[in-house]
Amino acid sequence: MIRLPPLDKATIVRVTREGGLAYMPGLSQPRSFQLGDCTAELRQQIGDALQSAVPHAGQAGATLSSGDQRYYRVEVLVESAGEDQKISVSFEVPEAEAPEALVHLWKDAGKR
Amino acid sequence: MPSRTLQILPPGFIPPYLLSRLAEHASASISARAVNTLTIDREHRALRGFVPPKLASGTASTTAARPRPARPNSPERAIHDAGHTTTLPGKLVRTEGKPATGDITADEAYDYLGATWRLYHDVYERDSIDGASMPLTGSVHYGKDYDNAFWNGKQMVFGDGDGEVMNRFTIAVDIIGHELTHGVIDHEAGLVYQGQPGALNESICDVFGVLVKQHSLRQTAQQADWLIGAGLFMPSVRAKALRSMAEPGTAYDDPVIGKDPQPAHMKDFVTTSQDNGGVHINSGIPNRAFYLAAMAIGGQARETAGRVWYDTVCDKRLRQDADFEAFATLSTDVASRRFGAGSAVHKAVADAWLAVGVISP
Numbered sequence: 113m114i115r116l117p118p119l120d121k122a123t124i125v126r127v128t129r130e131g132g133l134a135y136m137p138g139l140s141q142p143r144s145f146q147l148g149d150c151t152a153e154l155r156q157q158i159g160d161a162l163q164s165a166v167p168h169a170g171q172a173g174a175t176l177s178s179g180d181q182r183y184y185r186v187e188v189l190v191e192s193a194g195e196d197q198k199i200s201v202s203f204e205v206p207e208a209e210a211p212e213a214l215v216h217l218w219k220d221a222g223k224r
Numbered sequence: 225m226p227s228r229t230l231q232i233l234p235p236g237f238i239p240p241y242l243l244s245r246l247a248e249h250a251s252a253s254i255s256a257r258a259v260n261t262l263t264i265d266r267e268h269r270a271l272r273g274f275v276p277p278k279l280a281s282g283t284a285s286t287t288a289a290r291p292r293p294a295r296p297n298s299p300e301r302a303i304h305d306a307g308h309t310t311t312l313p314g315k316l317v318r319t320e321g322k323p324a325t326g327d328i329t330a331d332e333a334y335d336y337l338g339a340t341w342r343l344y345h346d347v348y349e350r351d352s353i354d355g356a357s358m359p360l361t362g363s364v365h366y367g368k369d370y371d372n373a374f375w376n377g378k379q380m381v382f383g384d385g386d387g388e389v390m391n392r393f394t395i396a397v398d399i400i401g402h403e404l405t406h407g408v409i410d411h412e413a414g415l416v417y418q419g420q421p422g423a424l425n426e427s428i429c430d431v432f433g434v435l436v437k438q439h440s441l442r443q444t445a446q447q448a449d450w451l452i453g454a455g456l457f458m459p460s461v462r463a464k465a466l467r468s469m470a471e472p473g474t475a476y477d478d479p480v481i482g483k484d485p486q487p488a489h490m491k492d493f494v495t496t497s498q499d500n501g502g503v504h505i506n507s508g509i510p511n512r513a514f515y516l517a518a519m520a521i522g523g524q525a526r527e528t529a530g531r532v533w534y535d536t537v538c539d540k541r542l543r544q545d546a547d548f549e550a551f552a553t554l555s556t557d558v559a560s561r562r563f564g565a566g567s568a569v570h571k572a573v574a575d576a577w578l579a580v581g582v583i584s585p
Contacts, residue, residue, distance in 0.1 A: 128498070132372045133399065134453070134466040135504040138482030139371070139389075179375035179406040179417075208310060208376075 122147055123198075124189040125158050127218040131182040131207070143218055154222050157213070161221075162186065164211035169203035182207040184214055299341035299352060300359040303330045306366040306381075313363045313379060332394035333362040333382060339440040340401045343432070344408070347439065347526050348534050353407035360404070364394060373399055375406040388458060389480060395455045399466075401436030402429040402452065413542045420547040422503035427510035430469060431533050435526045445518040445525040451475070469515045472508025488512045490548070490581030509580050510548060517576035521569055528569050532559045552577035 128142040145158055165186060184205045191198040205214060298320065305327070306314035317330050324331045337360045344350040352358040361379035370383025373393035380403045382393040393399060406429055409415055415425040430452050438448050452475075453466035463476030472486035486508030487493055493509065496502045514533060518525035536542060536555040543550065556574045563569035577583040 130499055133374070133393070133402070133504075135485060135499040135502075136476075136481045137485060138478070138480050140498070179377065179410075180372065180403065181374045181376060182372055 122188050122190045124187075125162070126185075126187040126189075127161075127214070128185045129182060129207070129218055130185055131180065133180045141218070143221070145222065150222070157221050158217060161211070161213040161217040162188070165205050165214040166203070168205045168209040168211065184210050184218060186214070297345070299338055299345075300357065301334055301337050301341075302359060302361045303334050303337075304361070304363040305330060306363045308365050308368050308384075310367050312366075312376070312381065313361060314365070327364075329364045329382070329384065329392050329394050332392075333364050333380075333400070336394065336397040336400035336436075337362055337380070337404070339397050340404045340432075340436045343401065343436045343439045343526065347435075347530065350408070353404060354411045358407075362400075364392075373403055375403045377407075377410070380404065385456070385458075389461055391456055391458055393456065396437075396453050397440055398430075398433035398437045398452050398454075399456070400433075402433035405429040405432040408432070409537060412538050413546070414544045415542075415546060416544050417500055417503060419501035419503075420506070421545050422500050423506040424510055424546060424548065424551050426503045426507035427514070428533065428537055430467060430507060430511050431514050431530070434469060435530045438524070439526050444523055445529075446522065448525070450515055457481075467504075467508070467511065469511040472512050486511075488580065509582065510551065513552070513576040513580045513582065515576075516579050517569075517572045520572035520575065528563070529573065531562065532569065532573055535562060548582045552582045556583075 123146070125145045125147060126142060127145075128140050130140060145154070147155060147158070150158065165184070184207065185202060186205065187200055187202040189198060189200050205211075301318070301320050302313075302316060303318040303325075304313035304315060305317045306312060317327065318325050318334050324334075341352060341360060344352070352360065362382065363379060364382045364384075366381045366383050369386040371386055371390045373380065373382045375381075380400065385391045385393060406425070409425055409428060415421040415428075417425055433452055434448060434450060437443070438445075441447075450470040451465035451468055454464065456466060457463040457476070461476070461481065462478040463481065465475045467484070467486060468475045472488040473484050475484040475486070477483045485494065485505050487506060488508055489512075490509060494502045494505045496505065499505055514529055517532075518529040521528045532555055535558045536551065539554060539558060542554055546554075556570070556577065559567070559570040559573040574583070578585060
């Protein structure tokens with residue numbers, strides 16, 4: 113069972129959808145969640161989305177997205193209070209395998 | 225090991241155990257060293273298996289794998305209807321030689337798969353994607369309002385578009401030629417889909433995409449529009465196509481989809497972690513090189529510059545990780561060997577790579 117970093121230790125979660133037949137900046141719709149500003153409900157959504165996405169994490173680049181297939185890219189920025197060092201981890205999920213929670217996070221979550 | 229602080233890691237693959245490890249250490253001081261010592265080793269989830277690069281130049285290495293089916297000089301097409309789901313391939317709606325279905329999307333897919341097969345067969349003596357009569361399978365009506373088309377290693381898949389920004393993805397023959405060429409590259413050079421080799425991969429797909437269109441319409445280089453995806457955008461979008469090989473960076477400029485980010489010259493090369501390192505962005509540079517070579521030569525580009533590009537893709541010297549300069553050098557050599565040192569084709573190819581800044585004077 114995967115345990116993700118406690119979200120109060122992560123500062124930012126970014127989700128983008130990339131790949132496809134062309135790169136169109138206006139359609140990538142990057143989502144960036146400043147976790148400190150999120151409601152408990154949204155943080156829960158983000159945590160659920162990450163948990164559901166991790167089992168589908170695939171290798172970037174050479175094979176995952178070839179042939180114009182789309183994929184979701186997830187980045188988690190983690191830091192500790194008082195520490196200078198921060199770590200950015202990222203993984204990618206093929207569109208065809210993306211769980212609904214991740215798609216929802218990218219598309220709708222937190223929008224008013 | 226150097227620490228990684230505040231930087232966005234290059235497109236990479238962070239397996240579950242790394243996240244687990246982060247979880248274990250999240251409450252303690254987080255060490256970049258700890259991350260850097262973790263290696264990434266996980267089973268690929270890609271749909272296609274690894275296809276090794278060919279072992280010899282030309283297509284001979286791939287032509288003996290399968291006996292020719294019953295129809296010589298013909299593709300073997302199968303069009304499926306995914307029924308607006310993401311289940312592939314979907315319901316079979318048309319097979320080789322059968323009459324039109326009346327569904328314009330299915331019939332375009334059938335016709336344009338045929339057009340792509342004909343370019344490779346008629347001009348490059350290649351029988352299908354693998355050079356060995358591989359059946360051509362396409363699925364239409366994929367997903368709901370799906371704004372993409374792709375090659376998944378086994379077949380082509382076409383969305384209907386959302387009807388607001390994008391039209392159906394079968395509308396442009398060059399898109400189908402583009403997608404099918406991904407399969408050809410997989411069976412030949414196997415250019416990795418990242419950074420410069422990835423941009424070469426994309427560019428080569430665009431090259432043969434436009435050549436499918438030019439062959440189908442019997443156009444010369446001067447008569448062609450050199451656009452990828454003309455007609456794909458709905459009229460309300462300020463876009464003429466997905467990409468322009470003649471003028472990279474000018475295909476669209478619209479409030480919704482943004483501005484075409486393609487450079488036309490190495491001085492404007494885009495370094496980015498997005499888009500697999502800019503594979504659809506920097507492909508503008510080799511795209512323009514091909515356009516310049518074809519226009520300088522004149523006539524039917526598929527017979528001259530197209531032949532050089534095809535031979536280069538099939539040349540055993542082309543590495544999977546080839547960068548622009550490697551492709552430029554090899555294609556210039558190929559042009560010299562096939563058309564003669566100092567020939568118009570040789571000179572045009574060499575000049576084109578110079579003009580886009582890939583080769584220095």
